[in-house]
Amino acid sequence: MDIKQAKQELRQTIRAYTARTEDGLRRIPREKQRPVLLMGPPGIGKTAVMEQIASEMGVGLLSYSMTHHTRQSALGLPFIQHKKYGDLECDVSEYTMSEIIASVYDLMEETGIKEGILFLDEINCVSETLAPIMLQFLQYKIFGRHRVPDGWIVVTAGNPPEYNNSVREFDMATWDRLKRIDIEPEFECWKEYAYKTSVHPAVLTYLEIKKGNFYKVESTVDGKTFVTARGWDDLSRMISVYEKCGIAVDKKLISQYLQNPQIAADFSNYYTLFNKYRKDYQIEDILAGKASSEVKQRAKEAKFDERFALIGLLLDGVTGDITEVMLLDKTIAELMILLRQFRLESMKTDAPGELLLQYAKECREKAEKGKKANSLDAEGQRKFLLLADICEKQAVLVKEASDNKQAFDIVKADFDRLIGELKQSADKVKKKLDNMFKFGSEVFGNGQEVLVMVTELTLNCHSAAFIGKFGCKEYFEHNKNLLFFNRQKEISSELEKYEL
Numbered sequence: 176m177d178i179k180q181a182k183q184e185l186r187q188t189i190r191a192y193t194a195r196t197e198d199g200l201r202r203i204p205r206e207k208q209r210p211v212l213l214m215g216p217p218g219i220g221k222t223a224v225m226e227q228i229a230s231e232m233g234v235g236l237l238s239y240s241m242t243h244h245t246r247q248s249a250l251g252l253p254f255i256q257h258k259k260y261g262d263l264e265c266d267v268s269e270y271t272m273s274e275i276i277a278s279v280y281d282l283m284e285e286t287g288i289k290e291g292i293l294f295l296d297e298i299n300c301v302s303e304t305l306a307p308i309m310l311q312f313l314q315y316k317i318f319g320r321h322r323v324p325d326g327w328i329v330v331t332a333g334n335p336p337e338y339n340n341s342v343r344e345f346d347m348a349t350w351d352r353l354k355r356i357d358i359e360p361e362f363e364c365w366k367e368y369a370y371k372t373s374v375h376p377a378v379l380t381y382l383e384i385k386k387g388n389f390y391k392v393e394s395t396v397d398g399k400t401f402v403t404a405r406g407w408d409d410l411s412r413m414i415s416v417y418e419k420c421g422i423a424v425d426k427k428l429i430s431q432y433l434q435n436p437q438i439a440a441d442f443s444n445y446y447t448l449f450n451k452y453r454k455d456y457q458i459e460d461i462l463a464g465k466a467s468s469e470v471k472q473r474a475k476e477a478k479f480d481e482r483f484a485l486i487g488l489l490l491d492g493v494t495g496d497i498t499e500v501m502l503l504d505k506t507i508a509e510l511m512i513l514l515r516q517f518r519l520e521s522m523k524t525d526a527p528g529e530l531l532l533q534y535a536k537e538c539r540e541k542a543e544k545g546k547k548a549n550s551l552d553a554e555g556q557r558k559f560l561l562l563a564d565i566c567e568k569q570a571v572l573v574k575e576a577s578d579n580k581q582a583f584d585i586v587k588a589d590f591d592r593l594i595g596e597l598k599q600s601a602d603k604v605k606k607k608l609d610n611m612f613k614f615g616s617e618v619f620g621n622g623q624e625v626l627v628m629v630t631e632l633t634l635n636c637h638s639a640a641f642i643g644k645f646g647c648k649e650y651f652e653h654n655k656n657l658l659f660f661n662r663q664k665e666i667s668s669e670l671e672k673y674e675l
Contacts, residue, residue, distance in 0.1 A: 177361035182224045184356055185211060185330065189232065192328050193290070210313055210329040212298065215358035216392065217339070218403025220365065221332045225294050227368075229549045235291025235327075236549035237282055239275055242297045242341065246304040248274045250319045273318035279327060286544040290326035299333035300341040313352040338392070360390035365404050370635040372553075373498065375411040377449040380487035381442055382407070384480055388438045400435040407433075414446075452484045458492045464610040474618045482624055489614075490631055493607045497641045500600045502554065504644070506561045507593055513566070514590055518583055527582040528570040535566035565593070601645045608632075608642075612649030629653050 176184070188211055194202045213221045222238060229236035241249075251270035258267050272280075275293070283289055301309055308318065316323040323329060331353070336342040345353075362382055369379055382389050392401040410432035417424050426443040433439040456470055474485060513534055521527040542559040545551025551559070569586050576582035615625040632638040632650060642650055 176356065176358060177364045178220050178224055178358055179361075179364040179367070181213060181356050181358045182228060185213075185224070185228055186232070188354065189228070189234075189292070189328050193326070205325075206315055208316075208328070209352060209354040210295075210316075210331050212353040212355045213330070213332040213358055214335065214355055215332075216360065216390070216403070217334050218401075218405035219358055219360050219390070220368070220404050221358065222294070222296065223368065223408075225292060225330060226549055227552070229292055230545075230552035230555060233550050235282055235286065235288040236294060237279055237291065238294045238296060238549075239278075240296045241305075242300045244275070244305060245302055246308065249305055250308055251321070270319040272321045276318055276321045276323060279324055282548055283324065286548040286550070288544070288548045288550055289324075291328075291548065291550075293323055293327050293329050295329070295331045297333060297339075297341075298331035299343055299345060300339060301343065303343075306343060310349055310352070313349065360404060362386045362389040365389070367634060367636070369408075369411075370494075370637070372408070373415075373495070374408065375414045376487040376491035377414065377446050377484075378407055378411045378442075380449070380484050381445050383487075384483055385441070388441070391435060391438065393435070402433050402435045402438050448481075449484050449488075452481060453488055456485055456488065458488050461489060461614050462492050462607040462610050464606075464613070466614055471614070471618050474614075482619070483627070486615075486624055486627055486631075489611050490628065490635075493604060493611060494635055494638055496600070496604045496607065497635075498637045500597065500604055500645075501637050501640055502557060502561070503593070503597050503600065505554075506558050506565070507590075507597060509558065509562055510565060510590060510593070513562070514586065517586060521579050521583055524579075527576065527579055528573045531566045531570035531573065531586070535563040535570070538563035538566065565589075601641070604641065605645060605647055608647045609649050612653060616653075625653055 192201075192203055192208045196202055213224075215221060225236055225238070251273045253268050253270055255266045256269045258265060275295075279291075279293060282291070298309070312318055313329075316329055334342060336344070366379065366382075388402060389407070390403055392399060410429065413428065413432070414424050417428070424446060426440060429443050429446070430436070430439040433442060456474070457467070460466055461470065474482065477485065517527070517530065517534070520530055524530055538559045542551065542556045542563070545559070546556050569589055572585050572589060573582040576585055612625065612628065615628055619625055629650060632642065633654075641647075
């Protein structure tokens with residue numbers, strides 16, 4: 176199955192393992208809860224999908240690579256304990272707590288999160304001395320005398336032997352204690368993740384044209400050459416940083432991430448062209464509705480790959496702004512909850528500013544603990560940090576208040592100001608979207624290029640949410656699946672009501 180299907184399977188497994196009867200007993204006893212084994216090629220996104228599940232479900236995640244562990248670190252170190260059994264006194268060997276189990280307890284103590292996922296990577300690469308202990312762990316979730324805390328699910332991962340020389344073949348007894356999920360690389364599934372994490376548009380448009388270069392492992396006379404999803408993701412981040420720092424991105428850098436000479440050279444050439452298109456087409460002018468006749472004529476006469484790159488540049492020009500608008504929208508939703516809380520609590524204190532500073536402190540703690548426990552993704556962390564900044568600024572504003580009512584009025588006025596900023600930002604983005612579609616219609620007519628714009632905006636979780644909330648006339652005019660979109664929006668609204 177692909178990584179998206181595996182993610183859904185994992186979510187369902189976690190729900191089943193945590194389900195309880197009316198009496199509070201687990202519907203599946205711990206000893207019958209088979210650890211999940213994600214089996215797939217390296218760099219496919221096994222760790223990334225665990226991080227997504229943890230942040231979406233709001234649970235902790237602790238990851239360990241089993242290749243780094245010996246029998247002593249996993250089981251614990253022996254020590255002598257003096258004991259008395261009736262009239263018999265003797266010294267008995269016992270073991271300290273496993274480093275792995277202790278880390279779970281440490282995470283719970285530091286973050287306050289009591290449920291989570293213990294993710295053991297490269298499970299089929301354990302050392303020879305550790306292999307016998309793993310059998311007991313897989314069935315009973317115990318290392319030595321210490322059990323994985325209640326509420327924590329065990330998920331493991333491994334690579335097939337053709338990708339890793341350190342792999343140890345499991346025997347039947349081990350396989351019979353695992354819930355195995357085999358995963359294969361799939362670009363379309365990875366693309367959804369790429370949109371959410373703002374993968375560089377040059378990478379996305381290149382892979383859209385040459386999907387066969389997304390994941391490739393080949394054996395040559397000089398050894399293995401490979402390109403993985405992880406390689407593209409890491410390269411994308413480095414390209415973005417290099418561009419912001421004014422550092423040239425060249426073939427030498429690209430080859431450090433794409434370890435297939437042909438693909439590295441091909442993408443290097445494409446990236447050069449991509450930058451040329453970015454400069455030649457004056458993307459900001461197009462999105463401002465000021466595209467020159469020369470630019471329009473060139474786009475009409477362009478070949479398919481150049482048109483596709485142009486569409487990628489246009490989408491990148493609006494989706495970055497969309498992401499920021501939706502972050503502000505989510506922050507304001509959280510701020511509304513705090514505003515209601517402040518209205519009640521400010522009447523009971525003589526220091527409303529201190530109350531706001533306390534809110535800010537709690538928001539920063541949520542961001543820090545969420546980052547440490549992997550229970551919040553990067554967007555969630557940014558939301559709470561932005562919320563903390565707002566509360567701190569409001570704390571300064573209320574210093575001028577003569578009483579608690581005026582303090583609330585000041586905070587409410589600042590909230591209204593943020594609502595106004597959100598509307599202004601959303602209107603600017605809608606104008607950009609309208610100009611993008613008008614340019615597309617004028618240059619490409621009813622060709623597939625405009626359909627690509629609609630499709631990509633629908634696949635991007637941020638732009639889909641934006642259009643669902645703020646609308647986009649041009650989008651709906653070109654969207655043949657309008658009825659489906661509206662029905663999906665209705666269902667989402669109903670779910671939000673139930674959640675409230």
